[in-house]
Amino acid sequence: MERSGVGTSPGAVRPDAVGFRPLYRQVYDMLLRRLADAVWQPGQILPSEGQLAAELGVSQGTVRKALDALTADSLLVRRQGRGTFVAEHDDKQSVFRFFKLRPDGEGTGMPTSRVAAIAEAAANADERDRLALAGSARVVRIERTRALDGRLCLIETISVPVALFPGIAGLDLPNTLYSLYASRFGITIATASERLKAVVLPPREAVLLEVEAGTPALEIDRIAFDLEDRPVEWRRSTCLTESLHYLSVLR
Amino acid sequence: MERSGVGTSPGAVRPDAVGFRPLYRQVYDMLLRRLADAVWQPGQILPSEGQLAAELGVSQGTVRKALDALTADSLLVRRQGRGTFVAEHDDKQSVFRFFKLRPDGEGTGMPTSRVAAIAEAAANADERDRLALAGSARVVRIERTRALDGRLCLIETISVPVALFPGIAGLDLPNTLYSLYASRFGITIATASERLKAVVLPPREAVLLEVEAGTPALEIDRIAFDLEDRPVEWRRSTCLTESLHYLSVLR
C-alpha cells in the first residue's frame, strides 16, 4: 500500500522526520476530527472497518488500531457483529463516568437535579483563568442542587463560555448536562480534572442544602475538556458526605 | 500453528465452548501468573517477544497483544530497542499512581513519612470485613504521619494481614510501602479503591497534625488489591487540605 494514501500533506509519514507519527495515529486524528466536527452524530454507526480502510487507503488492521484507541478513549463503542458507533453519554453507565458520588449503603445512586439560578455575565478573573478566556469574554453561570436517591446532597455552580454554548441560558436543562452539550452544541466532554478539598460548609450553602452551618463538606473543583482538549466547563460542587462518598479507583 | 501449543488443559480454546477465551487472554493469564509467582522480579527484563512466542507456541502478534495488555495494566514497562521489563513502583512516577494529594501551588509534592506506631493484633470486625479475613486472623497496624514538601498534612492507619506480610512489624519501613510489599513479600499492588469523605478532624488527630480541633479534613478509605484481585491492605487516611488537594482525573 502506498503511504501517500493518508496524504502527502504536512503530518504524513516522513521516514527521516524528527517527529515520527505512525499511520494509525494519523488515522486516529482524522477520525477524531470528524467526531469533533460532528460528521457522525452520537449513537450513529460508522462505516465498517473495511470501508474506512478502503476510503483512507490503509489496511484494515491500521484502521482497527485507530478505532481501538478511540474506543479506549470512550469516544466510540464497538459491538461485535453489529458495528462501530459514536459513544453516547446519557445512558446509565456513562452518567457515572463523570459523577463519582455514591451512596454509602444501598441505592441506585442515580442523581437528580434542580436548577436554582441561571444567568449570563462577564467572565470574572477565575473563570477567564480556568476556561482560558479573553478579557472580554462572557459566561453563563448555572447554579443547581442535586439529590441522590431523593436526598439533597450537593450544590454547584457551573460556568461555561457563552461563545461555545449560545442560548444555553434559555434552555430547559436536563439532568445530564453533558448529553445536552453534545446534542445541542456539538461539544463532547472527553476528560475532566477534579481537585477535592474538605471545607466547612459556608452559611449560604448550608441554608440551600438544609443543614446547619459548620458541617464539613467536600468541595470539588472540576474543569472539563472537549475532544480537542480545550477547557469548556468549570464546575465547583459542594457536597455533603454524611451518607455518601466520592469513589476513586486507582489503576 | 497448533492451538494446543498453549495447552489442552481446561481453559484452552474450544471453539464450541460457551465461554470463549481468546488465545492472547490465555497468554496474558500465564504471564500474569508468572508475575504473581515472582518468576520475574520487578525491574527485571523479560524474554523478547520472539522468544516468548516460540516458548508458548503462538505467534509473535499474539504475545504482543498480551504484553500490551499487561503494560496497560501497569504491570510491565516496554522500551523500544531495549526490551520489556517488570514494572517497579518506587520511581517518582509510580509514587503518584497511588498518592493523589498535590500541593495547591508550587512544590514537587513528594511525600515523606514518619511511623508513629506499629503493632500486631487480632483483626477487628472492620478489618476482617475489608480484607476478607477469617475470624482468627491477625493483622499488623501501622500508624504514620506524612508530609508534603516538609509540611505535615496527613495521618493514616494501615492494616495488613500478618499472614501475607510476616515479620513486617520488625522492619524499618520505607516511605513507599508498596515497593517494600513487592521486594520483601512478593506482593504487587495492582489496583486500589478509595472512598473519600469530608469530616471534622477528631481531637486526637488534631493533636498529631498540630492543628486545632474542628478543622475540616479529607478522609480517605482505601482498599488495595494484588495481582489476583485479593484485598491485601486497608488504609484510612485523614488529610488536611488547606494548602493541598486530592487530584482525580476522569476519562
Place this chain on the structure above:
DNA sequence: TAGTGGTCTAGACCACTGC
C-alpha cells in the same frame, strides 16, 4: 446467510538502543 467486529498468523520493514 451475509455482514460486522475479533482473533491469529506470517512476514516485511521501521525506529530505537547499546555494543
Place this chain on the structure above:
DNA sequence: CAGTGGTCTAGACCACTAG
C-alpha cells in the same frame, strides 16, 4: 551492527448479530 519493540500489511478464520 545486532537485537529489541513498533508499525503495517494481507489473508484466513471465528464469534456474534440481524434479517
